[in-house]
Amino acid sequence: MAGADEALFRPVRAGNAFEETVERLLQSIRLGVVGAGERLPPERELAERLGVSRMTLREAIRTLADAGYVESRRGRYGGTFVHSTLPAPAADDRRPELEDTLSLRYVLETGAAELAARRCPARDQLAAALAEATAADLADYRRRDSRLHLAIAEVAGSASLTSAVADVRMRVNRLLDEIPLLEPNLDHSNTQHELIVTAILDGDPPAARHAMAEHLAGTAALLRAFLT
Structure with missing residues (x-):
């Protein structure tokens, strides 16, 4: 081959x-x-x-x-x-559910980051959410990570968008619960979170959108690796 x-x-x-x-x-x-x-x-x-x-x-x-x-x-x-014996694959084909979730997340969260950068950002709110995510240990990371992503959506100023991001985040978290928490990925995510928040606070919509897209691509790669 x-x-x-x-x-x-x-x-x-x-x-x-x-x-x-x-x-x-x-x-x-x-x-x-x-x-x-x-x-x-x-x-x-x-x-x-x-x-x-x-x-x-x-x-x-x-x-x-x-x-x-x-x-x-x-x-x-x-x-x-x-290994001569590999972990058993999932019983069902997860690709349709996974790709639908990842596509929706991409559209919502890159858009939220761009809109947040266009508005006058709530600096204290974003800085606090970023600090909490960065300091979180493995056990608490997913909750703090979710709060940061929701804070970005809230800064974008649309209640409907925030609700949609919350819904898709629930779907993403259910998928993430099926794969291991990987410290190198969490360290990398923290670096990307800082780039996203910095671009928002600098009022740079293209940079905020790009940084969020890069961040989402890393999560998508791991989910596809382990679930398909």
């Missing part, structure tokens, strides 16, 4: 390197490009082909190891091997 190998192990986008690396590796396993019991390409080669640092690659491999997809072996014939 040389063609599939080349297609999957191509450079990822710089904006969400960790999340897209996880997605590419899981795709290669689930599609059988790297079969059960087989070894992934050597770390140096794989990092070069994906266009990521070896640290990012190692974090992605550690994530898949924790989720039961791969194992690392030491020694002369060591490397990263796909």
Whole structure:
């Protein structure tokens, strides 16, 4: 499957390197490009082909190891091997539900970020929500993250938009509850949150929209990786 190998192990986008690396590796396993019991390409080669640092690659491999997809072996014939028995896939095809949710979220939340930047922003409200999300531990992260996204929608000044964002966030959270919380992703999300809020407070609608789109793409990559 040389063609599939080349297609999957191509450079990822710089904006969400960790999340897209996880997605590419899981795709290669689930599609059988790297079969059960087989070894992934050597770390140096794989990092070069994906266009990521070896640290990012190692974090992605550690994530898949924790989720039961791969194992690392030491020694002369060591490397990263796909488990002979993989986690059971979801009983139902989640793609229609997932793609519908992600599409709706993209339209609503990029629009909310753009509108928030066009208005006179509630600095204290956004700064407090950002600080809470940044300081949250793993157990409380999703709640604080949701509050920040809702705060952005509220600053946009439309009650209907805020309600719609709350509804889609409930759908997203139900999907997120089915995948592991990954510290590299949370650290990256915090960095992206700061970029989003800074663009809003600077009154820069295009930058706010772009920063939110990048942030949503990272979450989408992880959800697609684990749920489809």
